[in-house]
Amino acid sequence: MNDSALAVELKGIWKRFPGVIANSDINLSIAPGTVHAIVGENGAGKSTLMKILYGMQKPDEGTIAINGEFKEFESPSDAIDAGIGMVHQHFMLADNFTVLENIILGSEPRKGAKLDFDTARNQINSIAAENGLAVDADALVADLGVGDRQRIEILKVLYRGARILILDEPTAVLVPHEVDELFNTLRDLKREGITIMFISHKLDEVLAIADEITVIRQGTTVGSVDTKKQNISALELAEMMVGSELPTPETRGNTIREEVVLDVTNLSVHAAGGKAIVDDISFSIRSGEILGIAGVEGNGQAEILDALMGLVENTGVVHFKGEDISNQSTRSRRELGIGFIPEDRHRQALMLEAPLWENRMLGHQTMAPNSKGFLLNISGAKEDTQRIVREYDVRTPSIDVLASALSGGNQQKLIVGREMSGSPRLLIAAHPTRGVDVGAQAAIWDHLRNAREAGLAVLLISADLDELIGLSDTIKVLLRGQFVADANPATVTPQELGTAMTGAGKVSA
Amino acid sequence: MNILKQRRMFMIAFSAITILSITRTFTDNSDLTSADTISQALGFAVPIGLAGLAGIWSERAGVVNIGLEGMMVLGTFGAGWAGWQWGAWAGVLAGVLFGALGGLLLAVAAITFGVDQIIAGTAVNLLAVGLTKFLAIVLFTNAPGGGQAQSPPIKGSIPNITVEAIANPLITLHDKGIFFISDVAGLVAGLFYQLSLLSVITFGLFAGTSYILWKTRFGLRLRSAGENPWAADSLGVNVVKYKYLAVTFSGLLAGLGGAYLSIASTIYRNGNTAGRGFIGLATMIFGNWRPGGTGAGAIMFGYIDTLRLIDTGNKNVRGLILLGALVLFVIGAYLMRTGKRSTGTAFAILGSVMIGAFLAAKNFPPEVAQVAPYITTLLVLATASQNLRPPAADGVPFRKGEGH
């Protein structure tokens, strides 16, 4: 081992999947004791790269060197042995286990045949104290919040003696003060000489924490920036991420009409424990208006959408086209003319193992052209699926293929096309272009703009602030279930909006 | 075990004995707490408890095991076949091996091939019944003492243990009919009276399971496969290995339960399990996927079975009804005190109806006792589902490298 060697050095990494090249010629050098950010769009190949580095997948070509030594990882165990630890975006914790059990799993101290709980507890407490990661080792994970869970994940890898930490989108689920805490922890870790790889697409966060930034685009590394030597703005980084032709989701002209399509008063959603996740909010959307809701994930956005669709218990009054729909079922809300693009495409919007035309009917099975009375109208549905495929440019050889066979972007175009059909009056859209390639993104934006001009009211939620600012006529900032500020999309910058979302700054209305 | 838990256990035991004692006095039926009854109840509880324990092993590793019944059937056959030729202990060994093979088959289907676990378990049941029926005809029809549907008698037996120094004086004390004291005497005497060595082994398996699954590295890893196999996998735990071991061992335990049945009735007989694998599964749920509760459930089912089968003069079923009513009242009162008013009231009403039946009729058909375990299970599931904590990834197929 060489002390001055790079902590991680990847050369010429290639990884192909059927029909997709996930990584092509990835090159990456990371100095020890630094925070190195890897940024790229969704689908750019970041996760594949991480899986390769953590031994979950094998590269087709290329070399991995850790601390100057070449390595071939057959499984995560090999990566762990090489001192690499991974903090997954979706926490990998057993809810019914204690914190201690979760941490020691896989490398348990023993006394004779028995687990040595005392030694484990002492070890965990000392690691936690050294790195400012306070946790109760004997608490049940099911009782803990998101911030605690992330600390457990970090403790898990430190407990295994990891000197190189991979954090995959660690801030996606955190509220702002938790992000600050995380960043403080990362700085502490860096001081202890630990190397951190920070995967993200949130550029302001990356600029705040990273010593060096590598950009990945379409599966390949397109450049690295040393933030201490070079001053780079979020915009410049964004352009590196998407290439030169950064599409802008700008909407032109005012299309807002008199008619109030959606009127929400005193809406609240409570969690199982009684805590308000959506806390007494009111708003309205007019015909031809796009209302954007900005907020860090987990501040109540998802619950607002679910409440409006009648999918969760809620209190408050919802008027749609002047009619009180507060007690209507999800189905009758859809029948009245509300389209819904949910957050989780695979779980909420598709039947993956059913053909496209059957997916066309989902959520619209009670309406023309999919059914007549209690009977299905299969030819009608098929014809209309052809129309959606044509108009929304869904790339597929046929409407008989299974939905799982399409790429994420094409699945999403099908969903957008479906939810826009039957001329809805209101579209509720969560992250409509998440995980979608740039071309499909532009197409989806076009469709939203056109529908808006035709008088559609849209409630838009997006983590992509450029998208939110570019498309919305009005933006409201949501924090801990309440609207804390309004922003004018014509003047606000993503940075200002981002600050407002953390509750730190005020934005001009 | 901490003090609070100890106190709670003590209170439960105390209430149970008091209720038993009241019922015994009221119905003037000393059989309810006699050493003989308890000893037999333990015997009936063994196969059910082993099936429940088998369920714990499999489901703690995340594999739902509907195939327990089939694995038990394989166990009864193995014991009948080997026991007939080489004696009872060989029968135990063969029963255990046959059961383990059944477990292995479920493991291959459910873990390697990712077949829905309920479907795979059902398939194991079908195959086990078919196979043993066929083999019984081929192997036993022309054997002396055997038949198309049953094996020749098993040679020898597993010894019973009676500690006379303890049992005899207690039995005398029980016969005196003193409230509470005689009942405790009967219950304790039952533990030292004609206790099968296999019952002792079963008790050891329960204790061993508690220790292995909750106190050792092996157990932690095995349970992690049932709680969050993806997390375990990401930490280098060989999830598939642990699932295989768990399900195979589950089959082994179910096989032992089957072997016990054959040895207790001295022959293998088609259909001898009579759904005990399924009842074992019920006791496992009943016991919240833990050995203590599962064992208690098995003993309760065994007790009800015993009272039904030794019923002379139609007294026991009536006693059971009073017993059930009192238990319902006590639980109902407890539920009301802890704020669950509607469920508590429902228990009290049900209890009153049973008291009414108890007072109104002198004779009850044995079918009432026959269905009691199943109705109890449904009642527990219907009222306690929210408090049960099954392993989080129970029944969820795991494939290495795929997310969830």
Place this chain on the structure above:
Amino acid sequence: MNLRRLGTSLIAPLLGVGISIAVTSVILIAIHAQPLAVFSSMIKYGASAHAMTLILNLATTYFLSALAVAIGFKMNLFNIGVNGQYTLGAMVGGAVAGSLHLPTILSVPITIAVAMIVGAGWAGIAAWLKVARGVSEVISTIMLNFIATAIISYTIVRTSVGHETSLNVRGTAMIPESGMLRGIPLLDPKTEIYGFFFISIAIGILYWFVLNRTRFGYDLRATGHSATAARTSGIDAKRMTVITMLISGALAGLVGLPYLLGDAGSYNLNFPTDWGFTGIAIALLGRNNPIGIAVGALLWAFLDVASGQLILEGVPREITTIMQGVIVIVVVMSYEIVRRNQVKSEQKNVARALEKQEVSA
């Protein structure tokens, strides 16, 4: 592409039958029998008009049982309780039919309705427990099976519903000839094909139609594909659970009737009680598709009926139960492999087709 899908869906059953024949042959050789002779004697007997009639009759029962299971499977609802539902349905139906002295045109529909209502009611308990109390239907239906057994034995043995019947076994009162639904001796002049054979064909068509051509069927299949997506689409999961369980139970209520009204004339203590499990096996073989189930039911019935012939070859007839067990286990495993490969190969095909389009464009 649809032809290819059909082709791949045949792989599993063929593999199942093939492996099962191989396993059985090994066993036959082990017990010194001639596999070829055994199989040919089974086929020869199975092809006779008499045997074919018996096969159709038994297949009718199996078909109904499998449909009852399949409709639940379609939305990931496991009705393990068909046994309890059909035995209770047949007992109550038999008792009612035995007490009625009405013309066939009235008596048979009443019997059918009673059996279906009893089956649905018994399944309804499991549905309620699942929807209102969160109890898994797998466990509750198993428990309800045991309870049904006890109720039946109590009713027949200890109440006035039970009588000593001609076969020296207690059962419900003999159904008068006007209450029976006999059949027609179509193939064999001496044996009748049950009237229920034709009814069950109609039910099979109805099943297909409801599942594939109605909104209800779509909702049911969508719930089976993805419970979360179904909910988001506006399907009321609890309502679907209750309705589907009731339909499943109602279908199960029919299972005992072909034999009861076509042959037995009384629900007695010798009435077969495990046709429900057979139904599970056949639903798995037929992949919940009515044609597949029909083929599976015929195969199963053939093995059961032709096994009677094996005694002549000096082979125990239970060899066919092994064949059936092996078929089921191989088929469920191979379906899973086929399904996975299908998804993967379709992804590859789509990617390839799109590449071609782009090259030519």
